[in-house]
Amino acid sequence: MIKVATIPDSPAFPRVAVIVPAYGVAHLVGEALTSLQAQTLAAWECVVIDDGAPDDVAAAVAPFLSDPRIRFITTANHGVSAARNTAIAASSAPLITLLDGDDRFRPDYLATMAAVLESSAAARLATCNALLFGALPREQLCFTRRQGRSDGIHGSLTEVLDRSFSVYVGTTFRRADFCTVGGFNDNMTHSEDLDLWVRLLELGGCAHYVGKVLGEYRVRPHSASADPVRLLQGNLTVYLGAQQRLPDDHPAQRVIAGMLEETRQALNFEHALLRIAGGEIARGLSDLRSVRSQVKGPVWTLSFAVWRLMPGLARPMLSWRRAARARSSKCPSLAAVITGTEA
Numbered sequence: 001m002i003k004v005a006t007i008p009d010s011p012a013f014p015r016v017a018v019i020v021p022a023y024g025v026a027h028l029v030g031e032a033l034t035s036l037q038a039q040t041l042a043a044w045e046c047v048v049i050d051d052g053a054p055d056d057v058a059a060a061v062a063p064f065l066s067d068p069r070i071r072f073i074t075t076a077n078h079g080v081s082a083a084r085n086t087a088i089a090a091s092s093a094p095l096i097t098l099l100d101g102d103d104r105f106r107p108d109y110l111a112t113m114a115a116v117l118e119s120s121a122a123a124r125l126a127t128c129n130a131l132l133f134g135a136l137p138r139e140q141l142c143f144t145r146r147q148g149r150s151d152g153i154h155g156s157l158t159e160v161l162d163r164s165f166s167v168y169v170g171t172t173f174r175r176a177d178f179c180t181v182g183g184f185n186d187n188m189t190h191s192e193d194l195d196l197w198v199r200l201l202e203l204g205g206c207a208h209y210v211g212k213v214l215g216e217y218r219v220r221p222h223s224a225s226a227d228p229v230r231l232l233q234g235n236l237t238v239y240l241g242a243q244q245r246l247p248d249d250h251p252a253q254r255v256i257a258g259m260l261e262e263t264r265q266a267l268n269f270e271h272a273l274l275r276i277a278g279g280e281i282a283r284g285l286s287d288l289r290s291v292r293s294q295v296k297g298p299v300w301t302l303s304f305a306v307w308r309l310m311p312g313l314a315r316p317m318l319s320w321r322r323a324a325r326a327r328s329s330k331c332p333s334l335a336a337v338i339t340g341t342e343a
Contacts, residue, residue, distance in 0.1 A: 014045040014069070015114050016172065017091035021083045022048055022101035026055035028218070033064045035104035035216075041111040046070045047087040048101070052077030057101075081184035081192045088178065097172040098193075104216040105170065113172035116208050122154075123208040124200045125173040130215035142168055142217060147209045154208060157201040158252045160194075161242065161259060167197045167207055170215040177203060190227070191234025198242050229274070232267045239263060269294040276314050285314055 018036055022029045029048065036046055046069055050057035061072045075086055088096055095117055099105060109128070116126040130142040148155045148165035155165030171193075181199040184192050201207060243256045269291045275284035285307055292304075307314045 013043055014091075014093040015041070015043045015118075016045075016095045016097050016110050017088065017093035017175070018044055018046040018097045018099050018110075019084055019087045019091070020046060020048040020099050020101050021080050021087070022050055022057045022061070023053045023077070023080070023083070024055060025101040026053065026057045026060040029057065029060050029101040030064070031104055032099055032101050033061070033070065035106075036070075036099065037064075037067060038107050039105065039110045040107050041114060044069060044097075044110055045091055045093055047091050048072045049083045049087040050074045051079075051083040051086075078186065079189050081188055082186045085183045085186065088175070088183065094175050095172055096175055096178055098170055100169065102218045102220065103170060104218075106214045106216070108212075109170075109214040110172075112210055112212070112214055116210065117172060117174060120208065122205040124177055124203060124205040125167065125171050125197060126208045126210065127167045127171045128210040128212060128214040130168050130170065130217045131213050132217050132219055134219040135221040136219050141213065142166075142215075147211075152209065152211065154206040156206060157198065158255050160197055160201055160207060161239070161252055162255045163259075165207060165209070167194070168215060169193050169217070171197070173200055185237075188234060188237060190230045191238050194235065195238045195241065198238055199245075202242070202245060229267065229270050232263055232270065236260070236263050236267070265291050265294055273318055276318055279315070281311050281314055285311055 020029065020032055020036075022032075033046070033048070036044070048057070048061050048070065050061075050072070052075065058072065058074070061070075064070050065072060071090070073087065073090055075083065084098070095114055097110065097113065112128070113126040117123055131139055132142055133139045143166055146152045148159045155167075159165035160167060173196075177200050178196075180203065181196070183196075185195055188195055197207065239256050239260045243253065243260070246252055246256075268287065272284050272287035272291065275281075275287060278284075289304070303314075303317060306317075
């Protein structure tokens with residue numbers, strides 16, 4: 001057990017490095033930094049990174065640079081994974097927390113997450129519940145179901161892989177573990193967070209869930225997470241990577257095989273929708289019927305019956321569905337950002 005009391009809670013000895021990528025959110029990053037300055041734990045450092053953003057992030061961050069705990073760096077644009085890796089390399093605290101530039105922390109976030117990791121050697125990462133706000137009909141919680149299949153607090157690698165245990169994007173982990181697994185995959189633009197969580201848990205131990213709202217996740221209508229095909233492709237990369245790294249007899253291999261099949265089916269479903277939207281109605285409907293298992297319920301049953309008689313209605317009906325789904329509280333892009341799940 002690591003004794004938290006031996007670590008001074010002073011800005012001179014940062015316990016947590018907070019990493020804030022701020023591409024395209026100059027108008028919002030001030031809220032993220034204000035929430036950071038309101039933390040009950042004062043011993044943090046922060047690196048804000050502008051990786052070639054089209055807006056004036058520097059001007060937005062400038063008022064906060066009088067706080068010596070906050071630094072600002074710029075690089076060319078190489079994607080969010082590279083930006084996070086660069087910012088983490090520019091920091092030094094033993095714990096690392098991710099705070100996207102358009103999100104916010106509740107005041108007790110850092111104190112709670114640091115205490116979890118500093119008191120439990122088994123915890124590879126500490127995560128929490130969060131409030132979803134922004135481009136939604138109403139605010140809601142990120143997680144509403146019990147986490148995992150055991151005590152609702154500790155999640156295994158298998159549970160993270162099969163989505164019974166979800167991890168919020170604003171999560172905290174150890175620098176030593178991050179370096180051991182090689183950081184974020186610079187080649188990934190989607191599901192890069194899930195990829196890191198999986199590789200951290202491959203080291204052993206567990207994910208630790210705090211069932212309190214400690215973060216606030218802003219849903220934006222045109223964020224990078226709004227492309228279900230790329231998100232699913234990112235998930236596929238995560239599963240294939242885990243399948244290759246883990247021994248053939250590892251208990252997670254069966255789960256991975258199932259998730260690979262589900263993800264491929266979901267990709268086929270999305271591709272069928274895109275074909276219909278693009279005017280390839282006959283081929284798209286044929287493809288959609290082949291992955292019928294992806295959709296269930298009376299609405300879909302009725303829809304397939306209507307399209308059998310009037311296939312021309314498929315395009316406007318599915319276009320309306322995609323628009324409605326994007327606006328709904330069950331936002332698929334949001335779920336994928338947070339947990340890499342729904343498409």
